[in-house]
Amino acid sequence: MKFIAKKQDLQAALQKISGAVTTKSSLPILENILLKTTDNSLELIATDLEITIQTDAKVQVEEAGSCTVPARKLQNLIGELPSADTNVEIEIKDERLYIEVTETNSHFQLPVLPKDEFPSFPEVDKGFNLKLDAQELSHMLKNTQFAAAVDSTRSYLCGVYFDINREDLTVVSTDAHRLALHSTKLQDEQYEGSQQSLLVPVKAIRELVKILSDEEKIEINAGNNMVEFKLDNTRLISRLIDDDFPNYRQVIPEDYEYRIEIDRKRLYNAVRRVALMADEKTRRLLVTIEDNKLIIKAEDSETGAGEEELEVDYKGDENTIAFNGDYLAAVLDHIDDEKVYFDLISPDSPGTFRPLDDNNYLYIIMPLRLG
Numbered sequence: 001m002k003f004i005a006k007k008q009d010l011q012a013a014l015q016k017i018s019g020a021v022t023t024k025s026s027l028p029i030l031e032n033i034l035l036k037t038t039d040n041s042l043e044l045i046a047t048d049l050e051i052t053i054q055t056d057a058k059v060q061v062e063e064a065g066s067c068t069v070p071a072r073k074l075q076n077l078i079g080e081l082p083s084a085d086t087n088v089e090i091e092i093k094d095e096r097l098y099i100e101v102t103e104t105n106s107h108f109q110l111p112v113l114p115k116d117e118f119p120s121f122p123e124v125d126k127g128f129n130l131k132l133d134a135q136e137l138s139h140m141l142k143n144t145q146f147a148a149a150v151d152s153t154r155s156y157l158c159g160v161y162f163d164i165n166r167e168d169l170t171v172v173s174t175d176a177h178r179l180a181l182h183s184t185k186l187q188d189e190q191y192e193g194s195q196q197s198l199l200v201p202v203k204a205i206r207e208l209v210k211i212l213s214d215e216e217k218i219e220i221n222a223g224n225n226m227v228e229f230k231l232d233n234t235r236l237i238s239r240l241i242d243d244d245f246p247n248y249r250q251v252i253p254e255d256y257e258y259r260i261e262i263d264r265k266r267l268y269n270a271v272r273r274v275a276l277m278a279d280e281k282t283r284r285l286l287v288t289i290e291d292n293k294l295i296i297k298a299e300d301s302e303t304g305a306g307e308e309e310l311e312v313d314y315k316g317d318e319n320t321i322a323f324n325g326d327y328l329a330a331v332l333d334h335i336d337d338e339k340v341y342f343d344l345i346s347p348d349s350p351g352t353f354r355p356l357d358d359n360n361y362l363y364i365i366m367p368l369r370l371g
Contacts, residue, residue: 001065002091003037005057008084010042013057014075016234017046019207020053021071029068029117036066036115046071047119051204053211054121055234067112069097077108122237125223128193130164130186134215134231140171140182141209143334143361147180148173148202156243160205162198162220166191172248173202178327179251179364180334198227199245204238211236251364253352256343260289260314261356264340267294268332270308274298275325277306284368285325287351289344290318298325321347322368331363 014033022030025048034045042059045052078088081101089100092112099108141160149157152175163170169191170183208229212218219230222240229236271285278285278298286297294312299305321344332340337355344351347370353363 001037001067002063003042003059003061004087004089005059007078007081007086007088009057010078010088013044013055014078016055016211017044017053018075020046020048020051022048029113031070032068032113033071034068034115034118037061037064045121049119050239051207052122052237065092066115067092067097068115068118069110069112073110122226124221124226124228124237126221127223128196130191130220132218134212134218136184137218138209138212140184141205143182144171144173144180145202145205146330146334147175147178149175155241156199156245159199159201159241161245164191164196177366179248181362183360198222199241199243200227200238201241208236253345256345258289258316258319258344260294260312260342261339262294262312262342264332264335264338266310268329270296270310271325271329274306274308275329277304278325282368283324283326284322286320286322288320289314291315319347321351322370323351323365324368327365
């Protein structure tokens with residue numbers, strides 16, 4: 001195998017697949033990536049056996065071939081080259097990968113492992129097919145994936161749930177303390193199947209969001225407990241979580257007793273400031289609403305206390321509810337609108353946040369104990 005590539009093309013491809021590389025494994029081959037030349041492109045594949053990412057890079061192929069090489073060393077080396085247009089010549093000789101960079105008069109060698117040891121590329125049975133605008137899906141996933149649990153004995157909390165029918169797609173995540181939901185209408189040509197659901201590991205979703213930034217269209221295929229996200233020259237395949245997602249519609253309040261309209265950025269900044277004084281374990285903030293005021297308080301015997309008052313358009317009974325300040329800041333950071341609704345039934349019920357101009361997005365936070 002021998003090919004010539006520009007730094008920018010190799011670097012972009014290596015960044016796309018890096019999230020599927022295992023850093024510490026009992027199988028050394030999983031710390032490698034598979035390189036394979038095809039016509040005038042280079043195919044790169046990485047896998048940790050749960051997620052597999054495949055992409056292409058433009059190269060000038062002089063001799064066809066394939067091999068596996070240490071992913072992190074190759075990525076770090078390419079990243080340190082001086083300019084985006086730097087030409088890199090890569091060749092396999094004597095079971096070593098030789099890298100030459102004329103611009104810097106550099107010569108490097110990396111060990112290779114036989115490609116036969118690399119896991120075979122997973123194939124997804126196409127049980128159904130969904131086509132979406134990549135930027136719209138990226139927006140939906142960014143607005144929901146942050147509410148999923150990172151580590152939990154309940155596996156369904158560590159995933160992002162896709163609820164699909166012929167009319168709309170709803171994406172939901174929850175860690176049992178909060179819930180984020182975003183939905184969008186579908187056209188006939190986007191999805192023609194029956195009711196379907198997918199529970200995708202949040203790790204796969206985070207890698208997908210990184211890839212979606214430069215894409216226009218995405219196709220989703222699923223079957224045999226796997227899902228494939230297919231883009232222009234990149235594919236991400238993930239195992240699905242084999243567990244039942246809770247009935248999220250049951251926890252969405254159908255109505256509200258109190259509604260406050262408030263400037264999102266002002267509330268976000270106030271929450272961030274007052275949360276500096278919150279208890280390190282509970283992160284509890286007290287939110288009080290009264291005539292034309294919203295007051296945020298934090299009290300901790302060791303770190304001190306903080307309070308900030310905001311003017312709001314509200315007339316009604318005084319109420320105080322306690323929230324985790326980090327959860328509150330997270331949703332305000334992900335909403336793009338200038339104004340948000342804060343809806344509440346009672347101090348013992350969940351608080352609901354919605355953008356003023358987007359009925360397709362909502363965020364629910366469970367209250368903390370006031371005592």
